[in-house]
Amino acid sequence: MKNTGIKLLENGRRLDGRSPKDMRSIKIIPNPIKNAGGSAYMEWGKNKVVAAVYGPSEALPRHTANPDKAVIKCRYMMAPFSSEEGHGRVGMNRRAIEISKVTAEVFENVVILDQFPGTEINIYVEVLQSDGGTRAAGITCAAVAMALSGIPMKDLPYAISVGKVGEDIILDLDKIEDNYSDADMPVAILPRTDSVALLQMDGTMSKTQFDTAMQMVLDAGKIISKLQKDALMSQYTEQGKKYG
Numbered sequence: 001m002k003n004t005g006i007k008l009l010e011n012g013r014r015l016d017g018r019s020p021k022d023m024r025s026i027k028i029i030p031n032p033i034k035n036a037g038g039s040a041y042m043e044w045g046k047n048k049v050v051a052a053v054y055g056p057s058e059a060l061p062r063h064t065a066n067p068d069k070a071v072i073k074c075r076y077m078m079a080p081f082s083s084e085e086g087h088g089r090v091g092m093n094r095r096a097i098e099i100s101k102v103t104a105e106v107f108e109n110v111v112i113l114d115q116f117p118g119t120e121i122n123i124y125v126e127v128l129q130s131d132g133g134t135r136a137a138g139i140t141c142a143a144v145a146m147a148l149s150g151i152p153m154k155d156l157p158y159a160i161s162v163g164k165v166g167e168d169i170i171l172d173l174d175k176i177e178d179n180y181s182d183a184d185m186p187v188a189i190l191p192r193t194d195s196v197a198l199l200q201m202d203g204t205m206s207k208t209q210f211d212t213a214m215q216m217v218l219d220a221g222k223i224i225s226k227l228q229k230d231a232l233m234s235q236y237t238e239q240g241k242k243y244g
């Protein structure tokens, strides 16, 4: 482990009491933003994220249009008050541009773009409170928003991060783990085929550690996918109508 003096894992327990394989709790509320085509609010541990999808609409400025298919545009932002450290107060920075880009790329792989030539589909992800893993939460939340908007997709992506403390693999890193772990790997998955739509890596893992990490992602994915589908289904039940 990096020599920080912070023990992220002791006697098989993490600082917040989780075991290496435990995920933080997740809650998803469908369609909180009435003006959007589809939207979702998500709490993932201490992260609070809203995603809203607009479009398809004419791609503007016109030079951004593709005559053969829709273009996906994404804006990920952290609210100025979202972080204890105040890092989020700088508006659109290099990190936000990167996360916006990788989020758009996930959806370029699932949305059936050629049904909407010349148009743009806008995904907005706003992080209201952050505690590590906000890009994963944003993608997972935006997938629900996209589905609720009725835009056809081949699959319902989810994302989660996995990492390494010493030689141990841990799932769903919170901020302190993200900052001080030996590796941090956000992954987005298309669950029908378990194909990888995003994989970023800060640090290194052996092949065996990587395989363990990916298996943890796929196991957690079953739970995350179910929560996404429950949120979608709730729109069509009595319980869902109170949000609708």
Ligand code: CDP
Pocket (backbone or CB within 6 Å): 083, 084, 085, 086, 087, 088, 095, 130, 131, 132, 133, 134, 135, 136, 175, 178, 186
């Ligand atoms: O959020 P995610 O793990 O996808 O991205 P990160 O760049 O690895 O950031 C990890 C965490 O650090 C974020 O979730 C925030 O809690 C915090 N952070 C922050 O407070 N201010 C920043 N400018 C960047 C990160």
